[in-house]
Amino acid sequence: MSRIAYVNGRYRDLRDACVNVEDRGYQFADGVYEVCEVRGARLVDFPRHMARLQRSMRELRIAEPMPITALGIIMREVVRRNRVTYGIVYLQVTRGVARRDHAFPPNPVKPGVVVTARALDDEKKQQAAAAGISVITLPENRWPRVDIKSVALLPNVLAKQHAREKGAHEAWYVDSDGFVTEGASSNAWIVTKDGRAVTRSVDQGILAGITRAVLMEVLRAFQIRLEERPFTPAEAREAAEAFVTSASQIVMPVVAIDGQVVGDGRPGGIARRLREEFHRFSAFS
Numbered sequence: 001m002s003r004i005a006y007v008n009g010r011y012r013d014l015r016d017a018c019v020n021v022e023d024r025g026y027q028f029a030d031g032v033y034e035v036c037e038v039r040g041a042r043l044v045d046f047p048r049h050m051a052r053l054q055r056s057m058r059e060l061r062i063a064e065p066m067p068i069t070a071l072g073i074i075m076r077e078v079v080r081r082n083r084v085t086y087g088i089v090y091l092q093v094t095r096g097v098a099r100r101d102h103a104f105p106p107n108p109v110k111p112g113v114v115v116t117a118r119a120l121d122d123e124k125k126q127q128a129a130a131a132g133i134s135v136i137t138l139p140e141n142r143w144p145r146v147d148i149k150s151v152a153l154l155p156n157v158l159a160k161q162h163a164r165e166k167g168a169h170e171a172w173y174v175d176s177d178g179f180v181t182e183g184a185s186s187n188a189w190i191v192t193k194d195g196r197a198v199t200r201s202v203d204q205g206i207l208a209g210i211t212r213a214v215l216m217e218v219l220r221a222f223q224i225r226l227e228e229r230p231f232t233p234a235e236a237r238e239a240a241e242a243f244v245t246s247a248s249q250i251v252m253p254v255v256a257i258d259g260q261v262v263g264d265g266r267p268g269g270i271a272r273r274l275r276e277e278f279h280r281f282s283a284f285s
């Protein structure tokens with residue numbers, strides 16, 4: 001089955017889906033994006049993702065291409081046309097097409113909109129979660145505005161590649177004070193030996209993950225204490241459990257950090273439980 005993408009008003013076969021070479025997303029990474037999980041052919045936590053998208057666009061002064069309800073219709077249509085029941089849908093909004101010049105186009109241009117969807121292998125994901133993943137750490141080298149979900153992801157690309165070459169699945173950035181910020185494409189968490197869940201606060205140089213926010217409701221419901229504070233790789237290596245959160249991984253246990261096992265080297269009980277219960281707390285639409 002051929003894959004279908006939405007590109008600036010049209011649904012096209014992925015092979016013919018093209019953007020203008022002067023799209024500022026292509027030339028300058030001048031754009032923002034969102035990734036929603038698709039489960040049971042429905043979008044998971046769509047309103048929260050759209051609220052973050054609107055914030056990202058506001059911060060970069062990118063015009064809203066269309067009302068959020070219309071974006072939702074397109075995203076669901078791309079999911080439907082690709083027959084995705086479990087997977088992800090990707091939405092990208094760029095500043096639009098203009099003659100190449102670093103400053104914003106002097107006259108307003110229409111923002112570019114691209115939507116793609118992809119099925120994921122549920123069984124494979126569950127196997128990964130049952131085994132747990134390993135992470136490596138590396139120095140934070142991104143710009144300070146990582147709160148904006150921009151498509152400028154080159155440091156993240158290099159970090160992820162570095163992780164892969166070391167046989168790991170994720171890279172955790174460490175700031176100049178020695179504290180973990182977040183993963184290249186996920187938020188970082190630990191569980192202390194006395195059962196508190198710890199993750200960095202969103203005003204401390206991380207992306208405000210949607211999975212992270214929903215997970216906080218799960219923690220509240222299960223009366224698991226939450227501490228929003230930075231932690232070091234050393235504290236993480238000595239912690240009872242570690243895990244990462246993102247829309248495509250939900251709660252993914254971490255069993256090794258820089259080659260050293262966390263806990264007994266198997267996914268922790270709290271991470272496992274949070275993963276199992278997570279979708280009871282998500283909004284489906």
Ligand code: PMP
Nearest residue numbers: 185186187207209210211246247
């Ligand atoms: N941090 C970064 C850098 C990310 O790329 C992601 C994934 N989009 C996250 C955190 C997790 O965010 P979410 O839970 O909204 O997917």
